[in-house]
Amino acid sequence: MIISRLIVKNWKNFKSIDVELQERVIIVGANASGKSNFLDIFRFLRDIAKPGGGLQPAVIEERGGVSKIRSLSARTNPTIEIEVHFSEFGTRDVIWKYKIGITQESRGGRLQLIKYEKVSDKNGKVLFERPNLDDEKDKKRKTQTYLEQINTNSEFREIVTFFEKTLYLHLVPQLLKYPRAFTGPDLSGDPFGRGFLDRIAKVPEKTRNVSLRRVQEVLKLAVPKLKELKFTTELGYPHLEAIYEHWRPNAGKQQEDQFSDGTLRMIGLFWALQEGDSLLLLEEPELSLNGAIVSKLASLIYKLQKLKKRQVIITSHSSDLLQDRGISLSEILILEPTNEGTVVKTASSIKEIQYMLDEGMTPSEAILPRIAPNSINQIAFEFQ
Amino acid sequence: MKHSIPLTIVYEDMLSQYVISKVVNEIKYEGKRKYNISFSYSGGGNGYIKKNLRGFNSASKGSAFFVLIDLDNKDCASQLLY
Ligand SMILES: Nc1ncnc2c1ncn2[C@@H]1O[C@H](COP(=O)(O)OP(=O)(O)OP(=O)(O)O)[C@@H](O)[C@H]1O
Ligand SMILES: [Mg+2]
Numbered sequence: 001m002i003i004s005r006l007i008v009k010n011w012k013n014f015k016s017i018d019v020e021l022q023e024r025v026i027i028v029g030a031n032a033s034g035k036s037n038f039l040d041i042f043r044f045l046r047d048i049a050k051p052g053g054g055l056q057p058a059v060i061e062e063r064g065g066v067s068k069i070r071s072l073s074a075r076t077n078p079t080i081e082i083e084v085h086f087s088e089f090g091t092r093d094v095i096w097k098y099k100i101g102i103t104q105e106s107r108g109g110r111l112q113l114i115k116y117e118k119v120s121d122k123n124g125k126v127l128f129e130r131p132n133l134d135d136e137k138d139k140k141r142k143t144q145t146y147l148e149q150i151n152t153n154s155e156f157r158e159i160v161t162f163f164e165k166t167l168y169l170h171l172v173p174q175l176l177k178y179p180r181a182f183t184g185p186d187l188s189g190d191p192f193g194r195g196f197l198d199r200i201a202k203v204p205e206k207t208r209n210v211s212l213r214r215v216q217e218v219l220k221l222a223v224p225k226l227k228e229l230k231f232t233t234e235l236g237y238p239h240l241e242a243i244y245e246h247w248r249p250n251a252g253k254q255q256e257d258q259f260s261d262g263t264l265r266m267i268g269l270f271w272a273l274q275e276g277d278s279l280l281l282l283e284e285p286e287l288s289l290n291g292a293i294v295s296k297l298a299s300l301i302y303k304l305q306k307l308k309k310r311q312v313i314i315t316s317h318s319s320d321l322l323q324d325r326g327i328s329l330s331e332i333l334i335l336e337p338t339n340e341g342t343v344v345k346t347a348s349s350i351k352e353i354q355y356m357l358d359e360g361m362t363p364s365e366a367i368l369p370r371i372a373p374n375s376i377n378q379i380a381f382e383f384q
Numbered sequence: 385m386k387h388s389i390p391l392t393i394v395y396e397d398m399l400s401q402y403v404i405s406k407v408v409n410e411i412k413y414e415g416k417r418k419y420n421i422s423f424s425y426s427g428g429g430n431g432y433i434k435k436n437l438r439g440f441n442s443a444s445k446g447s448a449f450f451v452l453i454d455l456d457n458k459d460c461a462s463q464l465l466y
Contacts, residue, residue, distance in 0.1 A: 352392070352446040356439035365436060366443075369425045 001162055002311040003042075003279065004087035004094065010071040010078040012037040015341035022331045023089055024302055025313040026322070029335030030371050034342040035315040038335070039281045041082060042166050042313070044069075045147075049163035054148040055102070059112045066104040066112050073341045079103050079115045086159065089309035095122040098159050100145060113142040119156050127155050165278035171196070171268035173261040173288075196268060197256070199275075200231060201238035215270040218300055222293040223263055227252075240267065262288040273304035279311050286318035294320035298327050322364035329353060332363060334371060390422035394440050394451040396429045404452050419448070430454060437464055 008017040013034045027035050040063075047058035063069055070080050083099035101115035117130040128146065135141045146152040153160050176196055200208060208231060216229040228243040239255050242263075246252030256264065269285055285301075286294045298321055305312050316322070322332070329348035336343045347353050347367055356366035391408060395401045401424065411418045425440065426432070433440075433453050440449050451461075458464060 350446075352443040355442040355445060356436070359436075359439040359442045361436055361439040366439065369427075370423045372424075 001086050001095070001158065001277070002089050002309075003084050004092055005083075005085040006041070007081075007083040007099075008041060009081040010074045011041055011080060011082070012069060012071060013073075013337075013342045014038070014344065015071050015073055017344045019333060019344050019346055020330070021311075021313070022328070023309075023311055024298070024305065024327075024331050025311075025333060026298070026327065026331055027313065027315045027333045027335065028317070028322070028367060028371055029342070030337065030373055033335040033337050033371070035335060036283065038333075038344070039168065039283065039313065039315060042163075042279055042281060043168050045082070045084070045163040046166040046168075048145055049147045049160050051164070055112060055114070055145050056143060059102070066102070071341055073339075077104060077106065086162070089311070093122070096120070096156065096159055098156075111143050113139075114145060117145055119146070119159065121156075128152070162278050165276055166281065167272060167276065167278065168281040168283070169268060169272050169285075170283050171265050173259075173264040176264055176268075177257040177259075197238040197240065200240070200271065201233070211271060211274045214274060214304065215267055218270050218304075219263065219266055221296070222266060222290065223260075225252075229267070260288075262290065262293075265289065266293075270300070270304055273301060273310060273312070274307055277308045277310050279313065280305070282312060282314045284315055284317060286316060286321055291320045294318050295323050297321050298324045302326075319364040319368055322367060323362050325362055327363050329357065329363065332367065334367060336371070388417050388420040389448060391419040392423040392425065392440075392443075392447065392449045393421050394425045394433055394449060394453075396426070396433060396453060400452045401426065404450060408450065434464060441465055 002023055003021050005020050006017060008014060011017070014037070017038075027038055029035050044058055044063070047053050047062050048055050059066055059069065066080070070078055080102045081099070083097065085094045086096040086098075087093055088095060097120045098118070100117045102112055103115045105111045105113055114130055114135070117128075119127040121127060130146070131142060147160050147163065200212075203211070212229055212231060216226070219229060220226050225244045225246075226242055227245050230241045230243070232239050232241050240259070241256075242254050242259065244252035244254065259267075265285070265288055269282065272280055282301075285297060289297070301312055301314070314321075330346055332347035334345050334347055334350070336345065347363065353363075353366045353370075357363065393401070393404045393408070395404055405421065408419050408421060409417060425436070430453065433451060437451070437453075440451055443449060453461070453464065455461065455464075
């Protein structure tokens with residue numbers, strides 16, 4: 001399943017968003033244009049739906065309250081609105097719609113309340129719509145969504161599971177290499193620090209071998225001399241081991257603490273793509289990777305995401321990544337800051353970009369100059 | 385005319401960028417600037433523009449583009465397109 005359309009109001013630096021999403025989505029925009037804030041919409045839904053989660057912790061503990069989430073450019077106390085349409089991977093027919101509106105109590109405990117919440121299925125049949133009579137009888141009910149209540153969401157568990165399994169991949173090589181140097185729990189739901197090796201360890205051996213083999217094949221393209229990538233355990237601790245071609249036998253063996261940052265990030269990425277069938281959020285996957293491999297990243301991601309039909313949303317600053325002519329303009333979202341908050345456009349909706357591509361320019365050549373801060377050269381002038 | 389017209393500029397280097405900005409800002413309509421520069425395309429000097437000129441030319445079907453390029457020995461700008 002994928003999220004095929006997203007409609008949002010008053011979320012952080014976005015006053016209003018309404019975009020179609022493809023199986024692979026690449027988000028581009030200048031610094032502080034809201035790329036991470038865009039991904040945070042999906043993490044927010046995840047934080048509501050995950051076990052032990054819920055609306056109150058998702059707003060307060062994870063995000064510091066409604067005042068941090070709602071758009072500063074909107075009028076006072078606006079409703080934060082999120083609407084999500086779902087389709088099967090590879091199709092555009094809507095099979096589910098979920099929407100939620102959130103406000104804050106103006107008096108009293110200033111709790112965050114459901115202004116409305118609604119689910120409908122592929123036939124347009126409304127499964128429930130809030131506020132309902134129960135909500136009016138007991139106002140406390142409005143502090144919880146139906147996503148977080150097992151007894152109310154059985155009919156649309158598919159949506160709840162989708163949100164819950166949404167994964168934000170932000171692999172920090174240092175956490176993985178030196179696990180003992182960092183204490184405290186892993187970030188829940190974003191388990192690509194120290195927990196990563198344990199995650200690999202938990203997968204049944206056969207599946208693990210198949211997945212690691214695929215990672216290995218992709219890695220070989222990027223890392224010269226790599227021959228094999230293996231999973232091992234040593235004194236009960238899980239490890240990854242790489243074998244490099246070397247003239248001396250056994251001299252070419254390395255464990256994860258000796259891998260390069262780029263190697264670890266690629267392993268995390270290509271593993272995650274095969275791990276589940278829910279939404280995968282990738283923050284700047286190009287970091288610490290060589291330009292030649294980044295230029296192949298979009299197509300590698302596509303190859304691997306197809307296996308599990310996993311939707312992938314990527315943020316990027318990389319011209320190498322967008323050099324790939326295989327990327328369709330409908331897959332690229334451009335974030336344009338304006339005085340009224342950031343506007344999100346599909347690249348295919350901008351005809352100038354389409355014309356440039358028709359004449360042989362790449363997505364990167366046509367799009368990146370538009371998001372570069374316009375005045376950067378002028379700044380240089382003014383300082384001279 | 386309420387709003388100024390958005391203009392995309394294409395230039396070889398910082399000097400020509402500065403020249404374009406100066407020129408564009410001088411063009412007035414009813415005392416106000418007629419154009420505002422919305423996007424800038426540049427990179428790799430003359431070769432960059434020549435390589436992508438057909439793209440910019442085609443894109444100008446959508447909105448106004450201003451390309452500043454050294455003609456060298458060509459007589460006419462349109463010769464650069466063919
Ligand atoms: N509630 C809010 N209302 C309006 N703007 C907000 C709100 N919360 C955050 N912002 C703004 O959002 C911007 C940060 O956006 P974000 O971190 O998503 O940028 P980004 O595109 O990921 O940037 P980078 O490329 O640097 O990672 C900041 O300018 C911040 O002021
Ligand atoms: Mg960011």
